[in-house]
Amino acid sequence: MDAAPPDLNAAFRARGYVAGEALGTALRLVTLLGRPLLLEGPAGVGKTEAAKTLADVLGTRLIRLQCYEGLDAQAALYEWNYARQLLHLRRAEATGREPSDAELYGENFLMRRPLLQAISEDVPPVLLIDEVDRADDAFEAFLLELLAEWQVTVPELGTITARTRPHVVLTSNRARELSDALRRRCLYHWVEYPSRAQELEIVRARLPEVTAALAAGVTRAVHALRELPLGKPPGVAETLDWARALSVLGYETLDAHALHTTLGAVLKLREDAQLAAPLLERQLARPE
Amino acid sequence: MTGPAPLSPEAVPALVLRLAARLRTRHGFLIGPGEVGDALRALGVVDLGRVREVRAALRAVLCASRAELRVFDAEFAAVFLPGDLPPPELPTLPSAAPGVPEPGPAQPQPGAPRPEPAQEEGAPAPPRDLPEPPPVAADDAMPGAAGAPQLGPDAEQDGPPAPVQFARLSDQPGAGGEGALPPDDLGTLLRAAGAFLAALRLAPRHRRVPQARGRVLDLRRTLRAAARTGGDPARLRWLGRPRTQARVLIVLDGSRSMGRDAALLLRFAQALHLRARRVEVYVFSTDLVRLTPRLRGAAPGAPLALPQEAGAWGGGTRIGQSLLRLARDERARVTPDTALLILSDGLDTGDPDLVRRAMRDLAARAGLVVWLSPLAGLPGYRPVQRAVAAALPHLDALLPASGLADLLALPAALRRR
Numbered sequence: 001m002d003a004a005p006p007d008l009n010a011a012f013r014a015r016g017y018v019a020g021e022a023l024g025t026a027l028r029l030v031t032l033l034g035r036p037l038l039l040e041g042p043a044g045v046g047k048t049e050a051a052k053t054l055a056d057v058l059g060t061r062l063i064r065l066q067c068y069e070g071l072d073a074q075a076a077l078y079e080w081n082y083a084r085q086l087l088h089l090r091r092a093e094a095t096g097r098e099p100s101d102a103e104l105y106g107e108n109f110l111m112r113r114p115l116l117q118a119i120s121e122d123v124p125p126v127l128l129i130d131e132v133d134r135a136d137d138a139f140e141a142f143l144l145e146l147l148a149e150w151q152v153t154v155p156e157l158g159t160i161t162a163r164t165r166p167h168v169v170l171t172s173n174r175a176r177e178l179s180d181a182l183r184r185r186c187l188y189h190w191v192e193y194p195s196r197a198q199e200l201e202i203v204r205a206r207l208p209e210v211t212a213a214l215a216a217g218v219t220r221a222v223h224a225l226r227e228l229p230l231g232k233p234p235g236v237a238e239t240l241d242w243a244r245a246l247s248v249l250g251y252e253t254l255d256a257h258a259l260h261t262t263l264g265a266v267l268k269l270r271e272d273a274q275l276a277a278p279l280l281e282r283q284l285a286r287p288e
Numbered sequence: 289m290t291g292p293a294p295l296s297p298e299a300v301p302a303l304v305l306r307l308a309a310r311l312r313t314r315h316g317f318l319i320g321p322g323e324v325g326d327a328l329r330a331l332g333v334v335d336l337g338r339v340r341e342v343r344a345a346l347r348a349v350l351c352a353s354r355a356e357l358r359v360f361d362a363e364f365a366a367v368f369l370p371g372d373l374p375p376p377e378l379p380t381l382p383s384a385a386p387g388v389p390e391p392g393p394a395q396p397q398p399g400a401p402r403p404e405p406a407q408e409e410g411a412p413a414p415p416r417d418l419p420e421p422p423p424v425a426a427d428d429a430m431p432g433a434a435g436a437p438q439l440g441p442d443a444e445q446d447g448p449p450a451p452v453q454f455a456r457l458s459d460q461p462g463a464g465g466e467g468a469l470p471p472d473d474l475g476t477l478l479r480a481a482g483a484f485l486a487a488l489r490l491a492p493r494h495r496r497v498p499q500a501r502g503r504v505l506d507l508r509r510t511l512r513a514a515a516r517t518g519g520d521p522a523r524l525r526w527l528g529r530p531r532t533q534a535r536v537l538i539v540l541d542g543s544r545s546m547g548r549d550a551a552l553l554l555r556f557a558q559a560l561h562l563r564a565r566r567v568e569v570y571v572f573s574t575d576l577v578r579l580t581p582r583l584r585g586a587a588p589g590a591p592l593a594l595p596q597e598a599g600a601w602g603g604g605t606r607i608g609q610s611l612l613r614l615a616r617d618e619r620a621r622v623t624p625d626t627a628l629l630i631l632s633d634g635l636d637t638g639d640p641d642l643v644r645r646a647m648r649d650l651a652a653r654a655g656l657v658v659w660l661s662p663l664a665g666l667p668g669y670r671p672v673q674r675a676v677a678a679a680l681p682h683l684d685a686l687l688p689a690s691g692l693a694d695l696l697a698l699p700a701a702l703r704r705r
Contacts, residue, residue, distance in 0.1 A: 025341055032333045033329055033333075175620060183318075
């Protein structure tokens with residue numbers, strides 16, 4: 001069943017997310033084929049935002065698992081509420097009753113973490129497994145089983161099978177090479193920087209308070225920056241941050257003064273700023 | 289097939305099968321029956337009359353990495369749009385056999401500046417406005433349909449097709465072709481590769497990680513596990529510093545000045561790949577191209593198909609930009625377990641600052657960085673080439689690699705360092 005609206009791109013656009021046609025098709029296939037989607041691309045191009053917007057468009061819950069080094073399967077799945085179990089035990093002892101194992105390891109004391117939550121929902125949620133490249137190989141191997149079988153085993157409760165299959169979106173900034181096995185289980189899409197026209201549209205949609213001239217100037221400057229060999233090229237998030245910062249400071253156009261006072265909002269390395277500032281100034285001096 | 293044909297539902301399975309087979313056999317895509325089935329299911333839910341939608345759906349299902357996307361586009365065009373993008377004819381790769389002249393201009397003398405146009409080299413280009421993307425057609429029907437427009441560049445993510453980039457990057461470019469491992473030196477190269485891999489020793493990781501057995505008790509995990517057994521530490525958890533097998537990442541300079549040395553080093557890279565699967569190979573001239581899938585698909589000693597991109601082989605040199613691209617776009621492949629081998633003569637008139645920045649980044653991420661230069665074995669050689677001089681502070685070793693003898697001597701040189 002197609003849970004997504006027929007024109008997914010228009011629905012995304014209405015929420016301020018300008019998705020290209022290829023990304024729109026990939027996200028539609030997530031809902032139609034029930035396969036996870038792996039989104040890769042430079043930082044700040046809107047990978048996480050795509051999952052959030054998908055949840056919004058589908059009118060379902062977003063469940064997010066932020067990956068980090070050392071994340072293990074149990075932390076992502078479930079934990080027992082030891083403090084409550086202990087209190088329950090003490091209370092039972094005080095009344096001279098001996099609680100059973102089934103009582104102690106029941107649903108009352110189970111704390112569902114994102115992955116278990118995602119497969120326990122009646123309505124398929126959007127499960128965002130964010131920055132999966134930060135997790136260790138062992139966790140990635142565990143994900144393989146979950147994404148293939150849609151069931152997990154809790155030793156005390158047995159095997160829990162998904163009520164409904166969540167729409168899964170994985171994101172990666174390529175801090176670590178993902179295994180071929182995980183890639184094969186996923187649809188794949190590389191999220192590229194948007195074109196200048198698309199980025200201008202994003203700025204106008206997200207920040208209606210920013211003047212047209214300022215939005216155009218910021219977009220033009222950011223695209224010029226991405227042409228340079230920078231250590232950290234600005235993403236769309238930086239474009240929005242920069243435009244917002246300039247707007248809050250009262251600028252209506254991007255001039256040399258505005259550039260110098262706010263360049264830190266878009267370039268986060270000193271050497272990048274040193275390289276880019278004179279070139280941007282020359283660009284600003286040129287007519288549009 | 290002689291020309292574009294309308295995409296009918298009946299023709300879809302055969303076309304998808306042909307595309308999958310080409311991607312699998314020619315380019316090493318990991319595509320099995322499951323992926324083919326999903327591709328057919330995906331095409332069952334998209335509009336077959338819209339080429340972009342068909343392409344986007346197949347890309348999402350059949351590709352698994354960014355490097356595969358461009359290959360996919362070329363093969364998709366060949367299978368689904370055979371009339372639109374004719375496959376380029378490939379000139380022959382410079383042979384490693386003695387006496388075969390190099391393509392293009394004569395090889396410069398060692399140390400002499402490369403006769404490249406200045407604007408081609410690594411100096412950062414002044415910022416320029418990107419051209420506005422072409423207007424997206426309201427409906428891009430498949431070729432053959434009435435009023436169907438031609439497939440234009442994807443406004444969202446696709447750069448210009450390869451032939452356009454070919455002309456923009458290099459004025460006298462080479463192209464892909466075939467390189468063969470001559471049977472007489474395959475054995476020697478394999479011996480050199482095996483000895484080199486055995487000599488690779490990376491320092492143990494600084495950070496301790498959980499291990500089944502170790503020297504240090506992992507108190508945090510042990511206590512956490514003890515909570516499940518009522519506070520009794522029934523299972524001890526350990527930490528250790530694993531000494532892992534090194535991954536090898538080879539970056540080969542395929543520019544004109546490397547000439548025959550590039551062919552030898554490419555064969556050495558292939559021999560390394562035959563000896564260990566944890567070997568990644570990139571080649572660059574003016575652009576960086578990943579070669580690993582082609583090596584993976586090539587039989588030992590069989591001719592090796594090189595990328596059909598001038599930026600990778602036989603053009604000018606952009607060491608700094610290529611290394612910077614490696615550091616930025618392929619950083620996932622450069623880890624503390626990685627031994628990075630850069631095979632280049634260092635003859636580059638580009639901005640050495642780019643090389644410096646890239647090497648600083650790469651050296652910080654890699655476990656070992658070795659520069660192999662065909663010039664380094666010459667009597668009286670000094671590392672004064674601007675790219676080599678810029679990279680030198682970040683190198684673990686600068687070693688000669690101008691012939692089989694140098695390659696055989698690499699293990700001893702690595703142990704001495």
